[in-house]
Amino acid sequence: MTELAEQITRMGQAAREASRVLAKASPASKSTALKAIAEAIDGHRSHLVAANYKDLELGQAKGLATPLLDRLVLDDSTIDRMIQSIQEVDALADPIGRLEQTSIRPSGISVGRMRVPLGVIGIIYESRPNVTVDASILCLKTGNAVILRGGSEALSSNQALVQCIHRALAKADLPETSVQLIATSDRAAVGHLIRLSDYLDLLVPRGGRGLIERINSEATVPVIKHLDGVCHLYIDRSADFDKAIALAVNSKVEKLAVCCALETLLLDSITAKYILPVLAKAYAKHSIELRGCDRACEILPEIKAATDEDWYQEYLGPILAVKVVDDLDAAIRHINHYGSMHTDSIVAENQASVWRFLREVDSASVMANASTQFADGFEFGLGAEIGISTDKLHARGPVGLEGLTSAKFVVFGQGHTRDRSQTS
């Protein structure tokens, strides 16, 4: 084993040990730790900003693109938002140890489910240092130990944040190894982490397609995947036109580069001719390039024709694919075929259409008369999110506290024995 592999293995062992302590930690001690993290971050603002400055300088020297540098910045307002996140997660009910669905069975035993931590979670992420805090507090609240692997471009910032977290853990009498940061820019570390199946119960990769694909093919640890967000808005023939236009514009332009931004607009053929010309003007104001199907191009001869590839595209930028479809059925078929099962919305007044869309579109988040831009853990009431799952198993959509726990069966008897000749 290389020195690095040994180091990652030791981190795994330490995390496993810490997870045993965290699993039985009281809600009070976890809350003490969360409050202490907020205090430590608040009390070390200048230290955090200085560490971040080092990352920014290095990033500029390396020629990082401006959007990447922007996401890297730690300033008073991003620090305020971190502290707000911590307070919100602290205010959520502690899920661990909660007994649910308990009932007495014909045999006389009581059977229920208990929420418990998963154990040890690994997170792989890029740039934004706030993920360091979000991931740590969600894992802590759910009694999980966490191993963080942030991007090398944010190493100093992440180290400074983890120092704050360690101070807070010590204050709450919880092991510092509850939160560990892999503090090397050696990319081989990721390779070791994703094969640490003896010590890791879940891996959450947050990053580009390249990272996800590498993890898909190499990881032996269970993974919650976050793939593309090829999000759709479908304007039904029963739509309120004003709502439809407001939602179509907001879903696209509120933020262009987020995974819940609109990428393909679908319109019912009966109303397309009324709505599309108005919409085209609205999009033009935001410099959005439209790429249309044949029928869309008939209504808007000035726009570019879309190719089949456009229906699969996550542009994350000022381009929008537009397709006119026969009806609701065709819209649902299109989304289930070309979409990425992330977030899709319908604009409709007809309740039958709304419910068919909500039931039949096979995506993590389905919406009616709401902007796709709402699809995140904060807006959904999870306090924060550790990622957005486009998988179907375990966790779908924004992953908050619940996705970091599992439910085991709990049985209470009073000396009950089983006699199969009686029961079956």
Place this chain on the structure above:
Amino acid sequence: MTELAEQITRMGQAAREASRVLAKASPASKSTALKAIAEAIDGHRSHLVAANYKDLELGQAKGLATPLLDRLVLDDSTIDRMIQSIQEVDALADPIGRLEQTSIRPSGISVGRMRVPLGVIGIIYESRPNVTVDASILCLKTGNAVILRGGSEALSSNQALVQCIHRALAKADLPETSVQLIATSDRAAVGHLIRLSDYLDLLVPRGGRGLIERINSEATVPVIKHLDGVCHLYIDRSADFDKAIALAVNSKVEKLAVCCALETLLLDSITAKYILPVLAKAYAKHSIELRGCDRACEILPEIKAATDEDWYQEYLGPILAVKVVDDLDAAIRHINHYGSMHTDSIVAENQASVWRFLREVDSASVMANASTQFADGFEFGLGAEIGISTDKLHARGPVGLEGLTSAKFVVFGQGHTRDRSQTS
């Protein structure tokens, strides 16, 4: 692609198509199908028994072991039990489309979760033909299409059962491809099935360690694993001695070859000297061989010494490992280290001990003062089970209807758009 690979792929495509229909099927039509399956099985008893006779003859000719032949038998009593299972699953509430946890967020949108089918499920299993029915009805009830790969030794029985199911599906106007059986004994079929990730959403392998390990290393489809049941009963110093003895005996002997049978008995050192001699006599009546740690052998000099390997053993037979431990902490440590996270039970009157055991033992089913033999879907109230998961993600323990569904986020707005400058 080989002909077999093409055939499996076509089955996957057909299942995907069927799953779209099933996902929107009404509870009434699914219930009609379930009732019709029970009727068809009841009405074709002689046909089923004749098909089963063919399997039994072939099995005998091939020299199958008696326990395997026993599990293969379809007779009036096993058919009665199948019909009972169908009626129980039919009586359960239909989980699909259920809205949970809906709340109004500060932005004004309502956010909830909706239970939806996973899509297409693959099941790989051996001998027992009742799995063909259990898997089909659980998948049907949850709106999933299923591809069944039963053991070649049960091929005729499984074909006859699936014929009954197809008749019933036609009666309920649901696609026959909702339930498909891979009707070849070519083992390469499994290899194709476990890599059918374009069409399969979940794979449930039920079988020996060999099958599970092959699937672990080769499958590209998400898997719910069912590994060994190295189950423990811990007799605490606060235990009621009579209950302890009854539970220790029942947990082991009620059925020896099931995954929830006791494999290692742990006893608190303070009470071991009182309980072990009485227990040894009770076990002797059932011809159970004991293998003890040093301290157990001091109390019972006549028994064999256990080696470290014994603590990992799933005997599935008349052998029991016995260990005397210092206290509750040592018991929990032993279980979390040597156990298989399947089912573990404590005998104790002290409530603090009970709750520490239930919380800290990291197994799919944890019990207090109840026999480990209770760990199955029928006893837990799931109606039937498609397997028992020793994984932590998605489903733990017996997997019934809930494990075959996922919960997607559903958002209701009235034209709500997002304005990040307002909310964060």
